Amino acid sequence: MELYFLGTNAGVPTLQRNVTSIALRMLEERRSLWLFDCGEGTQHQILKSPLKLSKLDKIFITHMHGDHIFGLPGLLSSRGAQGVTSPVTIYGPPGIKTFVETTLHISQSRVPYNMEIIEHTGGVLFEDSSFQVESAKLDHRAESYGYRIVEKDLPGSLDLKRLEAFGLKPGPLYGKLKRGESVELEDGQWIHASDVLLTPKKGRVVTILGDTRPCEGVELLAKDADLLVHEATFMEDLSDLAHEYYHSTAKQAAEAAKRNGVQALFLTHFSSRYKDIEHLQPLLKEAQEVFEHTRLAEDFGLYPIHRRA
Template sequence: MELEFLGTNAGTPSLQRNVTSMALRMFEERRTFWLFDCGEGTQHQILRSSLKLSKLEHIWITHLHGDHIFGLPGLMSSRSNQGGTTPLTVFGPPGLKSFLETSLNISQSRMEYEWTVVEHEGGMIYEDDEVKVESLKLEHRIDSYGYRVVEKDKAGSLDLKRLATYGLKPGPAYGRLKRGESIDLGNGKQLHPADVLGAPKRGRIVTILGDTRPCSNIIELAQNADLLVHEATFMHDLQITAHNYYHSTALQAAEAAQLANAKELVLTHFSSRYKDMEQLQPLLVEAKNVFQNTLLAEEFSSIPVKRN
């Protein structure tokens, strides 16, 4: 599991950075990736990456400002032309369905796959056997949401040496034990998973926030997160500007990470006034003074989600 940044600019694209989008790559876990936000030009960014739209499973929209959704109709249409045949689900705030249906219908876009829009106003909005996703409203000029992706704990590794002492060879029995099922050894005894499985692997937590001013729901969503992605539109010398435009500073993002006991913080959604990575360094220094384990998001950079 790793997070790849496809756009890190706020509001409008620049020559150095595209507007917001990031991909949660889960090829080992699910053989798919999820997309968070889809600003204009996101499909061009994907073409420059190793991602394939045919592997896109879900899209999660934080809010309906243009720099977070204007790339959606084009990307969804192109997915059909790039071998995408599996269903696609798009999650986001109320109004998202109308936006997509209107733009795709008027443009007579032909979709060769089933697509669904799930509008929500927060809460537990998705769960399957491997992962669950919770969302809470943040504090922005329009309704904006953060997402907390929680990977479920996985069974520990099989102890092959112990299995050999029971005369078991690789096969269906291994799979049943991994699934938590006991097996009959054929001598009147049963072998239980606890006898041959190591400690469970703790599921990882990724928190991805939409645009927001500091608020209590950030702390709840980011509690004990292994990776927190937080907007940092401005340096703290512009905190009044940030407040008036419903955004956060790098310092405020670091304070949130510290309060939430997050393990790693990634700053993104930078104002165009900071032209390049060199000009963004003061934001990193500002955040690191409060929360040392902080990184700046860069276009096409991939950050692994570690089990801390």
């Protein structure tokens, strides 16, 4: 699992940063790509990146402000123009279905693949044998949501010494034990997976928030996350302005990470008043004074999501 930031600016793009879009690349886990928000110009950012629209199968929209959705019709249209025929599912707040269908219809855009649009107001949105995605409402001027992506625990590795003690050699039975099945040896003895599997590998938790002020939804989604992506539109000296415009400061993001036992924090959605990476250093310092494991998200930055030891 890797995070790839396609845009980290708030409101409008600048020469240094595009507006919001984040990709979660899961090539090893499910050979797919999930996109979180799709601000204007996202498809141009993808062209400059190692990401492939052919791998995209899910899009999660946090809220209906233009800097988070204006790139969606063009991206969906271009995906079809590239000859991609695999289906895509879009999750978003009420209104996302009307927006997508209306813009594609009026522009006579052809989408030659199945597209499912699911409007939601929070809760568990998706679950399979490997992942669960949960959403909760945040506190913003528009109806805004965050997403919590939970990777389910994986079986532990096989204990080769225990297997040797049972006289079992590499072969098909190894695979059955790895899948949690029990196997019978030639002498009639049964070996259960629990006898030869090491501690399960803890699944990773990634939380990606939409625009928000500090609120209960942040606490719910961020709890014990391995990685939290939190907006930091302003520094703490502009906390009154942040509150007025329903945004957060870098310090507030760091406090949320520390309070909820997060392993790593990425700040994003920076105001245009902070023109480049140099001007963002005070935000980083402010956050790191509260929560050491904080980083600034950068456009075209690729960040692995590590498992806990």
